[in-house]
Amino acid sequence: MRVFFSTGEPSGEILAADLLGAMRNRVTIDAEGLGDERLRSAGVRIVQRTRGWSTLGIFEALGMLPRVVPAGLRLALALRRAPPDLLVLVDFGAFNVRLAHLLRRLGYRAPIVYYAPPSAWLDSAKRARAVARVADALTIFAHQAAFYRSLRLPIAYVGHPLPSTIAPRPPRAAPPAGGGLVALLPGSRAGEIARHTPRLLDAFERVRRTRPDARAVLVAANDDAQRDAEHTLALRSPLPLEIVRDARTALRDADAAAIASGTAVLEAALLETPAVALYVLTEAQMKIARRVYRRPYITLPNLVLDEPLVPELVQDAATPEAIGAALERLLASPETQRDGYARLRAALGPPDALQRNADWVLAAAKRP
Numbered sequence: 001m002r003v004f005f006s007t008g009e010p011s012g013e014i015l016a017a018d019l020l021g022a023m024r025n026r027v028t029i030d031a032e033g034l035g036d037e038r039l040r041s042a043g044v045r046i047v048q049r050t051r052g053w054s055t056l057g058i059f060e061a062l063g064m065l066p067r068v069v070p071a072g073l074r075l076a077l078a079l080r081r082a083p084p085d086l087l088v089l090v091d092f093g094a095f096n097v098r099l100a101h102l103l104r105r106l107g108y109r110a111p112i113v114y115y116a117p118p119s120a121w122l123d124s125a126k127r128a129r130a131v132a133r134v135a136d137a138l139t140i141f142a143h144q145a146a147f148y149r150s151l152r153l154p155i156a157y158v159g160h161p162l163p164s165t166i167a168p169r170p171p172r173a174a175p176p177a178g179g180g181l182v183a184l185l186p187g188s189r190a191g192e193i194a195r196h197t198p199r200l201l202d203a204f205e206r207v208r209r210t211r212p213d214a215r216a217v218l219v220a221a222n223d224d225a226q227r228d229a230e231h232t233l234a235l236r237s238p239l240p241l242e243i244v245r246d247a248r249t250a251l252r253d254a255d256a257a258a259i260a261s262g263t264a265v266l267e268a269a270l271l272e273t274p275a276v277a278l279y280v281l282t283e284a285q286m287k288i289a290r291r292v293y294r295r296p297y298i299t300l301p302n303l304v305l306d307e308p309l310v311p312e313l314v315q316d317a318a319t320p321e322a323i324g325a326a327l328e329r330l331l332a333s334p335e336t337q338r339d340g341y342a343r344l345r346a347a348l349g350p351p352d353a354l355q356r357n358a359d360w361v362l363a364a365a366k367r368p
Contacts, residue, residue: 001365002084005033005044006075006099008053008092010188010221011263015116015140016090017042018161022358032084034075037222048075051222053095068095076102083110086365089135093118093127100134113138113364115357117155120144121295121303128153136364138357141304142349158356159349162263166270168341169252172334179213180255180331183273185247187260188221193228195280196260199320201236203258206324208239211331216241217250219264251275256330258323265310266300272341274330276311278318286315301344309340 003023005016013035020042023029031044036051048071076099079087087103087110089096100112114135119127120143131137132153139145145157175181182204186196197218204216218233220226220243229243244250251257251268259265261279268275277299281289301309311326313319330336350356 001027001086001362002030002032003086003088003365004079004084005031005035005039005088005090006092006096007033007035007039007090008050008095010036010038012090012092012116013038014263015161016044016088018165018354019088019090019115019358019361020044022161022164022355023362025355026359026362047078051224053092072099072102075099076106076108079103080106080108083108085110086361087112088361089114091116091118093131097127097130097134101130104134111136111365111367113361115361116140117144121298122292123147125151136367138360138364140353140357156360158360159353160266161354161357162266162270163345163348163351164354166248166267168270168272168345171272171338172255174332174334175255176213178211179215180207180211181253182207182214182216182327182331183219183250183254183257183259184216184241185219185250185257185259185264187262188225190224190228191282192260193221193225195282196278196318197229197232199278199280199318199323200258201232201239201241202320203323203327204239204241206320207327207331210328214240214331217244217254218242219244219247219250221245221247255334256327258327261299261312261314263300269301269310269337269341269344272338274334274337276313276323276326276330278313278323280315280318301340304347305340305344307340309337309344 007013007016017038032047033039033044034048034050036049040046112135114131114137117131117137120141128148137155139157140160145155148155184200186193208214218229220229247264251271251273256274257268258276261277265277297303299310299312313322
């Protein structure tokens, strides 16, 4: 089976790579796609690298248009000339929804599956209808399935795939009073890295005032992020800190973590690593966010459970002092989130959701 995956950010690449692995449990697949290193490592021939495509807000997105629009047109024409057996779109709605509509206007008739459709938390009726017109939708969140169905739109839901691939680590005692290993995850977008990294480093310095033997790992999402991290650290006083690339290993090894809100917070929760979340926008982005977002939480575990399981430090509240203090509390009492993490895993669906999602996608390729 020839399958084409279209992703645009690291979290979507993880979803696509895991899905492809489960699909290959059933059939032989020749895979191509849009993505970056994670997807390539999963055995996908990358026809267009998407590093740097992921943006937040209209202003960052406008800056990417000269790069992304021509790539989208070239891809649509190539897929129209030689349709795969199945096109799988993964999140990244700003690009993928437009790609699917362009393909349908060009007469593309092959199956399109939208895996993890966009607007999972904004409940956009307009976006949901746009997805339903051009693709078979498979969500990984129960509340998004309920929203689509409230609009009488077709959508499938089995469960979130990450619990199928992430087992909880054994319960861990608090580290020695003066030490501990802290994981710092600033995010993968350029703006996230620029806004979060200095705050996280300052927060770690605060932790070291009371825990002088504490160490840290700073996760760099890619080569560009690693260069930025190295440059930032070169301008600061030396710290017992290592730059690493494997976020999941960093989270598994850490005694506590400070994480930019996103999929990595969910990974930490499934590993049962004590975590605090942060997120900082530009003032222009924040003005827009306040108009369109009304939910009380922004972090995936909290949104799923509808409770503040993971502390959220957003915008002005995300000070180095507040982040450092939250880390110190987690280092001293790592058991505080454990019960909530277990409830979260149960709320995300069955433990075999990944394979069941893959089977649904494969069946969609055969539907008329």
